[in-house]
Amino acid sequence: xxxxxxxxxxxxxxxxxxxxxxxxxxxxxxxxxxxxxxxxxxxxxxxxxxxxxxxxxxxxxxxxxxxxxxxxxxxxxxxxxxxxxxxxxxxxxxxxxxxxxxxxxxxxxxxxxxxxxxxxxxxxxxxxxxxxxxxxxxxxxxxxxxxxxxxxxxxxxxxxxxxxxxxxxxxxxxxxxxxxxxxxxxxxxxxxxxxxxxxxxxxxxxxxxxxxxxxxxxxxxxxxxxxxxxxxxxxxxxxxxxxxxxxxxxxxxxxxxxxxxxxxxxxxxxxxxxxxxxxxxxxxxxxxxxxxxxxxxxxxxxxxxxxxxxxxxxxxxxxxxxxxx
Ligand SMILES: NC(=O)c1ccc[n+]([C@@H]2O[C@H](COP(=O)([O-])OP(=O)(O)OC[C@H]3O[C@@H](n4cnc5c(N)ncnc54)[C@H](OP(=O)(O)O)[C@@H]3O)[C@@H](O)[C@H]2O)c1
Numbered sequence: 001x002x003x004x005x006x007x008x009x010x011x012x013x014x015x016x017x018x019x020x021x022x023x024x025x026x027x028x029x030x031x032x033x034x035x036x037x038x039x040x041x042x043x044x045x046x047x048x049x050x051x052x053x054x055x056x057x058x059x060x061x062x063x064x065x066x067x068x069x070x071x072x073x074x075x076x077x078x079x080x081x082x083x084x085x086x087x088x089x090x091x092x093x094x095x096x097x098x099x100x101x102x103x104x105x106x107x108x109x110x111x112x113x114x115x116x117x118x119x120x121x122x123x124x125x126x127x128x129x130x131x132x133x134x135x136x137x138x139x140x141x142x143x144x145x146x147x148x149x150x151x152x153x154x155x156x157x158x159x160x161x162x163x164x165x166x167x168x169x170x171x172x173x174x175x176x177x178x179x180x181x182x183x184x185x186x187x188x189x190x191x192x193x194x195x196x197x198x199x200x201x202x203x204x205x206x207x208x209x210x211x212x213x214x215x216x217x218x219x220x221x222x223x224x225x226x227x228x229x230x231x232x233x234x235x236x237x238x239x240x241x242x243x244x245x246x247x248x249x250x251x252x253x254x255x256x257x258x259x260x261x262x263x264x265x266x267x268x269x270x271x272x273x274x275x276x277x278x279x280x281x282x283x284x285x286x287x288x289x290x291x292x293x294x295x296x297x298x299x300x301x302x303x304x305x306x307x308x309x310x311x312x313x314x315x316x317x318x319x320x321x322x323x324x325x
Contacts (some may be wrong), residue, residue: 012282036110083135098225166190
């Protein structure tokens with residue numbers, strides 16, 4: 001709810017880690033799904049939730065790669081899910097719901113990050129929108145019976161500060177006319193927040209609360225691919241020696257710091273009673289509607305009124321219902 005869009009405050013900061021957020025939180029007996037729970041941020045979310053006692057299912061399109069990435073983490077299982085394949089989503093959700101297992105937290109983390117070429121899925125939807133938004137929209141709705149069964153569940157959808165600048169291209173969601181990788185990614189991340197707003201409005205009464213969270217900019221410890229270094233340097237993300245810059249107060253974080261806000265939304269009791277809000281830096285974000293440019297020294301990532309617009313949220317829900325048939 002837009003009235004609740006201000007810091008709690010939780011006491012956490014941009015430097016807090018996932019383990020800091022989950023210290024003293026016992027997730028024994030809680031069932032959690034993390035899509036892409038083996039990737040850069042997803043793996044740390046998986047590791048920290050499992051360390052707090054949760055049973056975590058990593059949902060991945062390539063189960064062998066995912067299993068190798070999470071090998072050795074206790075309490076984790078890998079299951080097949082391709083978010084751009086409606087039949088894969090239905091099969092995954094059906095298995096879960098039929099098993100009778102409750103679902104205490106769904107972490108919609110997977111995404112397709114900037115692709116130079118315009119890619120589409122089998123239904124003609126642009127792939128970053130299809131992966132980040134439509135796939136998670138379909139998955140979340142198919143898992144509603146299991147979320148209800150938890151009698152208190154969270155849906156945490158990983159967005160980005162790019163949601164501030166993301167526009168929903170209502171007349172060309174698939175970027176058929178003019179593709180722009182940054183605009184396509186930003187649209188998908190704006191959609192993650194609008195989805196959260198409408199999901200919470202519809203299902204808070206069922207005990208299902210929704211959050212969207214920005215992790216910060218996380219490129220990992222390195223070494224970085226040689227073809228990425230120049231762009232990273234231009235964005236102030238690596239120094240002159242090619243070393244990762246870690247500056248959490250300016251949004252540049254380690255994987256452990258980035259995952260902190262994600263596990264806050266997925267599992268922290270400090271957010272009980274809230275929902276439909278956007279999180280960053282270990283807390284509910286404040287609203288800042290000033291237009292702020294993105295520079296190497298400043299990565300604007302506060303909430304904006306536009307990303308939380310309830311009318312856009314309803315409209316996107318209706319369009320997404322049509323697109324996922
Ligand atoms: N890193 C950042 O600076 C940053 C900043 C803001 C927001 N975020 C958000 O944080 C989340 C995690 O990003 P990350 O940096 O950890 O990226 P990442 O390492 O590339 O992780 C993305 C994950 O999504 C999975 N995935 C991609 N397409 C899929 C599909 N069709 N079906 C199922 N899974 C699929 C990937 O699996 P494969 O192994 O099969 O490719 C991978 O595990 C994303 O939502 C991203 O938008 C990241």
